[in-house]
Ligand SMILES: Cc1cc2nc3c(=O)[nH]c(=O)nc-3n(C[C@H](O)[C@H](O)[C@H](O)COP(=O)(O)OP(=O)(O)OC[C@H]3O[C@@H](n4cnc5c(N)ncnc54)[C@H](O)[C@@H]3O)c2cc1C
Ligand code: SF4
């Protein structure tokens with residue numbers, strides 16, 4: 001019996017941290033509009049991007065992901081008024097941890113994705129996939 | 136490992152998923168996952184028949200957790216949680232995996248890859264469920280009293296409706312008088328009732344209710360507690376402080392008319408007024424419209440002032456939205472002017488005429504009564520000047536091939552939009568989220584249009600965004616029914632997806648308390664010898680903001696614990712076997 005090919009064989013594996021109420025709808029919209037992006041992109045949803053533990057980012061890269069994309073809530077965050085700054089700080093901390101371990105900090109990327117940001121999401125995924133292939 | 140018995144249900148969604156993903160392969164892979172006792176496919180999982188079969192399976196197989204791979208949780212998370220509950224399963228032992236929007240629809244030309252991805256996603260869902268624990272909603276008893284902030288039309292109608300339902304109601308109005316904006320503007324569309332008269336009627340009704348307490352010249356200065364049982368502090372006339380116990384809050388603090396900048400479309404020149412200013416003039420007119428000591432013959436309206444603005448270098452945060460009431464308000468005001476003086480000439484310089492719904496009839500009528508409509512292009516706004524004592528408006532007529540025309544005017548009316556009222560104190564006290572334009576933000580514009588992320592706090596009227604009176608009152612009635620539904624039940628069940636502290640690990644560094652923006656959610660407590668953090672489930676919003684700041688990973692967000700996220704990550708990269 002043929003085994004299932006590892007998804008998107010050869011393409012960089014990207015983990016996206018996305019949020020239930022803000023970036024998830026944007027990513028959903030990309031699918032609803034039948035926009036294509038690499039099937040090696042996989043999403044874990046959480047309530048707020050200000051709650052991402054940098055250790056998770058590190059864990060993902062150590063477990064075999066090639067890159068981690070943090071979909072930040074930006075100014076739309078319903079929980080934290082300073083969500084953007086917090087999320088940026090988390091991304092920086094994760095990058096710092098990577099550097100300490102001799103990994104390329106460019107494997108972590110953050111950008112605000114809003115609930116209708118289907119286009120920006122897909123173009124971020126294209127760019128990140130490309131950038132990671134070159135690392 | 137955990138000895139859980141998990142069911143994995145894979146949905147075809149008609150062909151929406153199964154056309155692009157090999158469902159049988161996904162099912163077979165799911166079946167092999169540790170902890171999975173049964174894996175099935177369904178044509179439409181959300182159908183009643185499928186739900187019945189799932190319930191049967193859960194009961195017969197004695198499952199203690201399920202994963203449904205289907206559409207976005209936005210659609211059916213609550214459906215399936217309710218189904219889980221009906222089957223006797225703990226609703227929080229259910230994980231929804233999105234293999235439609237985030238898989239089949241996004242990878243339609245790569246069946247094999249999409250199938251592989253779906254398998255990974257299902258495994259991650261199983262991993263999350265494997266580490267899940269049954270959770271119970273937090274039940275809080277509610278106080279059958281409501282607070283309405285702002286006594287404009289929206290707030291006054293809300294107070295009466297809440298009182299109709301039997302709630303005790305407190306109304307807090309910042310100004311000395313009730314009524315908000317409309318008492319000064321005379322007759323209002325759509326039925327030409329006088330604003331002051333409407334407010335008079337509402338005030339009389341409110342005064343006649345024993346259950347309504349009205350505070351004017353008052354402000355909310357403190358709030359504690361949580362949904363169903365808030366305690367708010369109201370400061371009356373700047374001094375006296377009163378504490379009220381209430382279960383829900385309706386915020387109806389209204390709007391400000393957009394204040395044009397000096398020079399914006401000639402604002403500041405004599406004879407250039409805003410629509411609200413013109414409304415006062417019209418409301419006070421007697422047989423003739425006068426400005427200063429002169430009779431007004433030619434009126435030019437410039438639409439979209441302060442609305443639908445473009446971002447420019449000098450103006451990086453424009454009002455992008457349409458204020459929606461203003462096209463109709465301007466057309467209606469023109470009809471009022473016609474009614475006072477048949478001889479006025481009125482020119483409407485507009486971008487798009489948005490007299491939507493029944494208001495289109497007013498637009499038609501204004502045309503019949505002689506109003507002239509000139510459409511200008513976004514990149515060629517009218518110019519208002521005062522070359523030699525009289526006002527002149529120059530505009531390129533978009534419908535006449537861009538030919539420039541000059542209209543002499545006695546009065547130029549800037550049809551100004553709505554902006555949020557200055558309300559920094561209230562925002563701070565209630566912790567209300569605001570949108571990009573500064574209006575209060577609802578949770579979801581379509582599905583939860585009057586609820587905010589602060590449970591028990593609802594928004595109504597123009598405080599939420601530009602609205603007409605009818606729309607303001609409609610949203611106010613929606614806020615009332617959501618609020619009353621909450622309070623009449625007598626209790627609220629809060630989703631328990633909040634942060635919890637591992638008391639063994641916590642060393643009380645205080646970082647979580649410092650980072651949490653919600654008053655009282657994190658508190659230092661003593662446990663035996665040790666001081667530790669305690670997170671109050673009813674006050675924690677479940678944002679997880681404290682998770683990354685804890686140096687010892689002592690904080691976990693229920694449903695999204697450190698262990699669960701890491702297990703999901705592992706499942707997402709593990710190669711197929
Ligand atoms: C020129 C003009 C003409 C219009 N004509 C029409 C028309 O003909 N027909 C129509 O349907 N609509 C019309 N509208 C729209 C209409 O005015 C609004 O829909 C309506 O006023 C909204 O009511 P509201 O109660 O939400 O807000 P508001 O009328 O603004 O009332 C809000 C109240 O809250 C109070 N408040 C604010 N902050 C606080 C606080 N922190 N604490 C306590 N109280 C506070 C304010 O003092 C005020 O009393 C017009 C609007 C304009 C600008
Ligand atoms: S941040 Fe962690 S260790 Fe510090 S007090 Fe909070 S829970 Fe305890």
Ligand code: SF4
Nearest residue numbers: 651675676679680681
């Ligand atoms: S999860 Fe958010 S609301 Fe809850 S305690 Fe942590 S920071 Fe505060």
